[in-house]
Amino acid sequence: MKLGNLIIAGIVTGSIYAAFAACVALWYRVSNILNLAVGDFAMMGALGVDDLVRVKHWAIAPAILVMLAAVAVGAYVYDRVVLGLAQDGRTRQEGIVVTFFFTFALSFFLEGLAEVLYGTDVHAAPDLWAGPSLNVFASGLHIERAGVLVVGFAAVVGLALAVFMRRTLRGKAVEACGENYLGARIVGIDNRQYRRLLFVLSAVLAAVFGILESPITGYTFNSGASISLTGFLAAAFAGFQKPGKAVVAGLSIGLLEAILGGYVSAQYGDTLLYAILAAAVLIRPSAMGLDVALD
Amino acid sequence: MSAGVVLVAGIIIAGFFSASYFASVVILALTYAIVTAGMAVQIGFSQQVVFSQSVFMGFGAYGVAVLNANVGIPSLLAAVIITPASGIVAFVIGKAVSKASGLALAVATLMFPLIGFGYLSYANWLGGSIGMPLTGNLWPGGSSSVANGLLTVGIVTLVVYATTRLVASDVGLEMYVLGVNERTAAAMGVRTARRKLELFILGSMLASLGGAVYAGTQLFVPPTLVQATSELSLLIMVFIGGRRSVVGAVLGAVAIEYFSGISNFVSIHILLIEGVLITVVLLIEPEGLAGIANRVWRVASASLWRQRGEASLAPAPPTAEQAPAPVSEPEVSAFRRHIAERQAASGSLPSNLLECSEIDKEYGGMRVLSAVDLTLPHHGIFGLCGPNGAGKTTLLNVIGGSVAPSAGRVLLNGADITGLRPESRFRLGVSRTFQAVHLIPGRTVIDNVAVACLASHESTLVRGIVANRLVEAREQAMQALEYLGMHDLADREVASLTLETQRMVELARAMAARPALLLLDEPASGLSTPQREHLKEVLHSIGEFTCVLLVEHDLALVAAVAEKIFVLSSGALVFDGSADEFRSSELVSSLLIGV
Numbered sequence: 001m002k003l004g005n006l007i008i009a010g011i012v013t014g015s016i017y018a019a020f021a022a023c024v025a026l027w028y029r030v031s032n033i034l035n036l037a038v039g040d041f042a043m044m045g046a047l048g049v050d051d052l053v054r055v056k057h058w059a060i061a062p063a064i065l066v067m068l069a070a071v072a073v074g075a076y077v078y079d080r081v082v083l084g085l086a087q088d089g090r091t092r093q094e095g096i097v098v099t100f101f102f103t104f105a106l107s108f109f110l111e112g113l114a115e116v117l118y119g120t121d122v123h124a125a126p127d128l129w130a131g132p133s134l135n136v137f138a139s140g141l142h143i144e145r146a147g148v149l150v151v152g153f154a155a156v157v158g159l160a161l162a163v164f165m166r167r168t169l170r171g172k173a174v175e176a177c178g179e180n181y182l183g184a185r186i187v188g189i190d191n192r193q194y195r196r197l198l199f200v201l202s203a204v205l206a207a208v209f210g211i212l213e214s215p216i217t218g219y220t221f222n223s224g225a226s227i228s229l230t231g232f233l234a235a236a237f238a239g240f241q242k243p244g245k246a247v248v249a250g251l252s253i254g255l256l257e258a259i260l261g262g263y264v265s266a267q268y269g270d271t272l273l274y275a276i277l278a279a280a281v282l283i284r285p286s287a288m289g290l291d292v293a294l295d
Numbered sequence: 296m297s298a299g300v301v302l303v304a305g306i307i308i309a310g311f312f313s314a315s316y317f318a319s320v321v322i323l324a325l326t327y328a329i330v331t332a333g334m335a336v337q338i339g340f341s342q343q344v345v346f347s348q349s350v351f352m353g354f355g356a357y358g359v360a361v362l363n364a365n366v367g368i369p370s371l372l373a374a375v376i377i378t379p380a381s382g383i384v385a386f387v388i389g390k391a392v393s394k395a396s397g398l399a400l401a402v403a404t405l406m407f408p409l410i411g412f413g414y415l416s417y418a419n420w421l422g423g424s425i426g427m428p429l430t431g432n433l434w435p436g437g438s439s440s441v442a443n444g445l446l447t448v449g450i451v452t453l454v455v456y457a458t459t460r461l462v463a464s465d466v467g468l469e470m471y472v473l474g475v476n477e478r479t480a481a482a483m484g485v486r487t488a489r490r491k492l493e494l495f496i497l498g499s500m501l502a503s504l505g506g507a508v509y510a511g512t513q514l515f516v517p518p519t520l521v522q523a524t525s526e527l528s529l530l531i532m533v534f535i536g537g538r539r540s541v542v543g544a545v546l547g548a549v550a551i552e553y554f555s556g557i558s559n560f561v562s563i564h565i566l567l568i569e570g571v572l573i574t575v576v577l578l579i580e581p582e583g584l585a586g587i588a589n590r591v592w593r594v595a596s597a598s599l600w601r602q603r604g605e606a607s608l609a610p611a612p613p614t615a616e617q618a619p620a621p622v623s624e625p626e627v628s629a630f631r632r633h634i635a636e637r638q639a640a641s642g643s644l645p646s647n648l649l650e651c652s653e654i655d656k657e658y659g660g661m662r663v664l665s666a667v668d669l670t671l672p673h674h675g676i677f678g679l680c681g682p683n684g685a686g687k688t689t690l691l692n693v694i695g696g697s698v699a700p701s702a703g704r705v706l707l708n709g710a711d712i713t714g715l716r717p718e719s720r721f722r723l724g725v726s727r728t729f730q731a732v733h734l735i736p737g738r739t740v741i742d743n744v745a746v747a748c749l750a751s752h753e754s755t756l757v758r759g760i761v762a763n764r765l766v767e768a769r770e771q772a773m774q775a776l777e778y779l780g781m782h783d784l785a786d787r788e789v790a791s792l793t794l795e796t797q798r799m800v801e802l803a804r805a806m807a808a809r810p811a812l813l814l815l816d817e818p819a820s821g822l823s824t825p826q827r828e829h830l831k832e833v834l835h836s837i838g839e840f841t842c843v844l845l846v847e848h849d850l851a852l853v854a855a856v857a858e859k860i861f862v863l864s865s866g867a868l869v870f871d872g873s874a875d876e877f878r879s880s881e882l883v884s885s886l887l888i889g890v
Contacts, residue, residue, distance in 0.1 A: 085578050101534055101577060104527055109570025116564065225523055229409065236402045271413030278406040281399055282392055 004141045006262040007255065012147035012216065014254020015154035019209045020231025021238065021246035022161060023202040028240040029165075029178045031087075031195045036103045039227030040110035041071055041203040042210025046219045047118045049125040049211050060126055064211060068204055075203035078106060079196045087195070107225060114221035124214035146215040153212055157205060158247045165243060174198065233277055253277070299452075319512075320556030322444050325451045326509045327548040331533050332454050332541050333501025337494045338530070339538030340462050342474030345404040346526050347388075350411045351499040353521035354381050355506025357415075360427040360516045369435045371446075374507035381503030382496050389495040393488055408526045415518035426517035433511025443512055450508060451545070454501060457760045458541045465751040465768050466759025470494065472735055472746050478697065479733045483746045483804070484721035493756045531573050537585025546584060645709040648673045648842050649694065649812055654703035656689055656866075663689050664700070664866045673811070676838035678857035678877075679846045680887060685863040687846045688730060691814050694844070695727045696720040707812070722752065724811030728801045728818060734789045740800050741785040744772035747808040775807035779833060795826045799833075806837065813843045819852055831856055850887060854878055862886065 023038045045067050052063035086102055129145040136143055165171040176184040177191035184191050210219065210227075217223075234253050238245035253273070261269030330352055337343050358377035362368040368376070392403055416424045434442035461467050472480040473490055481487050510516050519525065528551075536547020551569070555562040580586040649671040656664040663686045671677055681687050692698035694705060696717035705713045712720055726747065734743050748771040750764055776782045779799060784792070789800060798818055805813055819827050827849065834856045837843060847853045853860060853874075860877040862870035864886055870877070877883055 082574055082578070101530075102574060104531070105570045105573040105577075107570070108527070108531070108566045109574070112564060112567030112570055115566060222524065225527075229405070229523060233402065233406070267417040268413065271410050274406040274409045274413065278403045278410065281403040281406075 002262065003259075004139075006258045008136075008141060008143050008147070010255035010258030011251065012143070012150055012254070013257060014251035015151045016209060016213050016227075016250075017230050017234045017254050018247040018250025019150075019154045019157065020206065020227055021234030021250040022158060022243040023206050024228075024231050024235040025238060025240055025243045025246040026161060027195075027198050027202050028235065029243070030174045030191065030198050031083075032178055032181075033103065034100055034232060034235075034240065035199070035202065036100070036228045036232060037106040037110060037224070038202060038206045038231055039229070040107050040114075040224030041075070041206040042213075042227055043219050043221065043224040044074075044110055044114060044210070045071055045207025046125045046210040046214035047114055047123050047221070050123040050214070051118055053126050054123075060128070064125075067211070068207055071207040072200050072204050075200045076196065079199045082106075083195070083199070084192075087192075107228065111222050111224060114224075118221060120221060122218040122220050124218045125211045127215045128212065144216060146212060149212045150209070150216070153208065154247075158244070161243050170194075236281070237277075317557065318440060318444055320553055321549075322440075322447050322512050323509075323556060324549040324552035325447050326505055326512060327529070327532060327552050328451050328545040329454050329505035329508060330502045330529060331536070331544040331548040332451075332458050333498040333505075334529060334533045335536075335538060335541045335544035336458050336462060336470070337498035339533060339540070339544065340467070340474065341470040341490075341494050343491055343494050343498075344401045345392075345495065345498070346401065346523075346530075347404040347407040348498065348502040348529055349521050349526040350407045351381055351385065351502035352506035352509070352525075352529075353411055353415065353516075353518075354384065355503030356510040356516040356520055357421055357427065357506075358503070359507045359510040360429050361421070363429045363431055363510075364427065367430075370429060370431045370433045370507075370511035371435050374433065374504070374511060377507050378500055378504045382500045385496040385499035386492070389492045389499075392495070393492050405523070405526075408521055408523045411521040412518060412523075415521055421518075422516075424518060426515055429510055429514045429516070431511075432514065433508060447508055447512060450504070454504070455541060455545060458501075460763065461756060461759045462541065463765070464759035464763040465745075465749045465765040466754065466756055468738075468742060468746060468765060468768075469749060469751060471738065475735050475737075476733060478717075479729075479735070480746075481717040482695065482697070482721060482727055482729075482733075484718045484749070484752050484808070485746075486718050486752055497756055528569070531569050533583075535569075535573055535576050535583055537583030539582060540585035543583055543585025543588075550584075644673070647671065647706075648708060649844075650704075650706040650709075651690075651694065652704050652706070654690070654693055654705070655701045656686070656693060656698065657701045662866055664693070667703070667863070667866070667868050669861065669868070671812070671842050671844065674838060674840055674842050675859070676834055676843045676845060676857045678853035678860035679844060679863065680848075680850060680853060680860060680883075681863035682886060684865075686866040687863055688816060690863065691727070691816055691844070691846055694812075695725060695814055718752070721808070724808075725814065726805040726808050726810035726812070727814035728798075728805050728816055730816040730820070732794070732797045732801055734797055734800060734804075736788075736790045738789065739786050740781070740789055740792070741769050741772050741776065743789050743800055744775055744804045744807045745769045747804045748772050748775075772803075772807050775803045778806065779803050794821045795823070798822065799830075802833070806841075811842060813837065813841050815843060815845045815847075817847055818845070819847055819849045827852055 020038050020042070024035055027033070027035050048067040048070065049060075049063045052058040052066065053060055058066075082102055127146060129149060131145055133142045133144045134148065135141070165174065173184070173189045174194055176187070176189055177194050181191060230253065231250070234250035235246045237249040237253075240246075256276070257269060257273045260272050264272060330348055334348055338345065355374070355377055358380065359370055359373040362373035362376065363370050392400060415421060421427055432443055434446050462470070469480065469485045470490060472483065473485055473487055477487050506520070509520070529548075532547040532551050533544045534547070535551065536545065537543025551565075555565050561568060576583055576587075580590065582589070647670050649669070651667060651669040654664050654667040654669075655662070667686075667690060669690070679687050679690065689698060693700045696712070696715055696719070700713065703713075704711055707720070707723055707725065710723075712723065712725075715723075735746065745765065745768040748768040750767065751759065773782060773785065776785055779802065781796075781799060781803060784796065784800075789797060792800065798821070802815070802818060805815070819830055822830060831852060834843065834845070838856070838858075845853060845857060854877055855874070857874060859871060859873060861868060862877075862883055869886070870880060870883055872880065
């Protein structure tokens with residue numbers, strides 16, 4: 001019974017990691033930049049909806065729509081102004097290390113903004129599907145309703161992304177942008193447009209996941225960094241290349257985390273998890289697709 | 296000089312504002328500066344990106360706290376004990392992570408702060424989630440904040456002095472090349488794995504020292520010192536200040552800590568401000584504030600010169616590059632003398648310099664080289680031709696050591712070098728150029744050539760701090776440039792040169808080490824006809840005292856300079872003979888010209 005519940009909990013957190021990993025991998029595919037601000041878009045979505053509903057007394061639906069629109073506009077403006085200058089300007093900034101820092105900076109900025117707007121308390125978006133946790137087949141296995149939404153949405157998004165990348169011409173174009181920046185442009189693919197599209201898409205998806213998941217864990221202004229990091233790690237295990245593989249990696253990390261927390265040590269579960277992940281990267285970097293240089 | 300400025304400024308501040316809150320802010324800022332100085336060397340200058348600095352800062356801080364509060368050792372002594380200890384820990388961890396580089400290294404070390412914070416938050420013996428208090432100041436004489444401040448200033452000055460000396464030394468040049476391109480570094484004899492380990496130890500020890508000073512001056516160590524966001528804050532200090540500049544990184548740390556210390560507004564909105572600041576700084580200048588200062592200084596000094604009506608500092612016009620090089624006699628004899636000395640020193644050499652026997656190379660079932668036998672004497676020029684995909688570059692890589700053969704042996708002067716890495720072969724006298732030009736951008740011509748003349752391959756980073764032998768390396772490099780008639784270009788930045796000149800710089804670099812065997816991979820590609828004539832002259836001269844293996848598509852050039860020509864086709868050696876035989880061979884013409 002305990003194992004069953006741990007597995008369910010693991011699948012729920014794993015779906016979240018998988019979703020963020022897919023967001024990181026998706027955008028890396030087109031831009032070759034790791035987006036460390038993904039988690040902060042999730043945090044902004046959750047805290048923003050909470051603020052609109054709880055403090056400003058809006059209805060849930062318009063609050064969600066407005067926040068998603070705000071995230072989309074924010075991401076669009078950021079891409080237009082900052083990434084536009086950094087990537088498409090006269091001097092293209094060289095090396096992943098530097099471009100990577102722009103998303104660090106964005107993460108800091110969003111955290112700072114949330115701190116000013118929403119304070120430092122723990123908040124969560126309201127439950128979209130309120131009620132006691134579900135007793136699966138009356139078997140004593142419990143799953144929270146928000147968890148069902150998270151897993152369901154992750155599955156739908158994962159499937160849609162897989163179809164997009166594999167079956168559509170646009171998916172191939174995305175791949176081409178990441179493979180060769182100049183080559184893609186020469187054959188008529190506007191990689192700036194794809195980069196912008198996927199940056200906004202991954203920001204909005206992250207915000208949706210944040211809104212769905214926040215009732216389970218609760219968010220503060222600085223929750224974004226740890227979400228991004230775990231998503232980043234899961235994506236890393238897929239070599240940042242395959243959103244599909246990133247989903248599997250995310251699920252596995254979630255399951256491992258739940259089992260370590262449940263059976264080994266509640267306090268040190270996460271720490272142990274990170275140690276295992278670090279060891280895995282160091283022992284078999286090539287198996288993780290990580291033997292590429294940074295530049 | 297920069298170290299002196301830090302010292303004077305620090306003493307003034309510590310002296311005048313000793314008792315005030317202002318002084319404590321400066322001390323905290325200087326504490327972070329110790330850490331970021333190390334990061335500038337490791338992450339910026341040598342481009343080894345790791346995220347473990349906050350962990351080692353925590354190691355130093357908690358180490359001093361435990362030794363002070365639990366064991367009763369004075370803080371200063373504890374700092375003296377814990378810093379070398381952190382070096383040992385870094386050595387062990389560094390050995391484990393040294394196999395990884397690039398992204399794997401970054402990802403693995405990114406987990407260190409997460410592991411560290413996760414452990415510290417529940418470690419009761421270290422104060423758990425609250426933290427750990429100390430009983431004694433860094434300065435053993437009591438609670439004098441002046442003494443504490445002066446001690447911190449002294450440590451920072453020493454760190455800045457040592458690290459600026461290191462990056463300006465011959466070892467520093469090795470580290471810089473390592474950061475730009477590991478393969479080039481290895482081909483020039485740099486022991487890459489060892490340098491990376493040393494850099495990891497240096498960065499970790501400085502982080503730990505910073506942590507130790509933090510503990511001794513703040514008298515309290517919180518677990519939040521070790522976490523992902525602290526790590527990112529440190530990185531932001533380095534990048535705002537200027538990632539390749541020690542002084543820049545120090546100023547970045549001081550500026551951020553100082554302003555958040557004295558201004559409530561800044562400390563409340565620190566995340567917002569850092570986010571905006573780093574974006575703006577990186578957009579203007581990727582090298583941060585140091586880069587901006589550098590630019591301003593260059594513009595200002597250039598206009599100053601113009602006002603005085605003196606010679607412009609602008610680079611010489613490109614026509615100066617084109618002048619064909621008269622190969623002067625004295626330098627030739629210097630090179631020859633060196634070769635003669637080496638031959639005399641090694642006693643009776645076997646008649647052949649290089650012997651490759653039965654070389655096979657397969658890439659996943661694809662046979663690129665099969666049973667290649669190749670023998671070269673001690674001097675002369677030898678051509679290696681063949682259609683695209685024949686395996687020419689692969690054979691060159693097998694000889695140079697960057698590709699291991701699937702079977703077969705490579706002998707140099709009769710000794711088996713098949714298992715040696717490129718850097719070891721370089722030290723035995725195997726030097727090479729690359730098909731695509733592999734120069735080090737951001738450095739001058741002389742430094743690019745000096746890379747091949749470094750005597751520092753066997754010495755440690757410490758040696759780079761105490762004895763800078765870059766001058767000797769540059770002198771030797773200058774001889775190679777003079778030999779090729781390029782000494783006028785010594786101070787030009789390589790990116791500003793034409794392709795021909797860049798190729799010649801690469802040739803000079805390969806020659807500067809005075810190799811026994813020179814491997815040239817398509818040196819004429821991209822050159823015009825007069826430039827090829829110039830190259831021909833140079834090659835003739837080099838071939839008189841060096842063995843040159845030349846891979847080239849320009850058959851006329853090969854036939855004109857080579858005394859013997861080998862032809863590879865589909866991985867097999869199908870022809871070897873003199874230039875005349877090469878010209879008249881039907882096999883060669885059908886293979887290479889298609890008639």
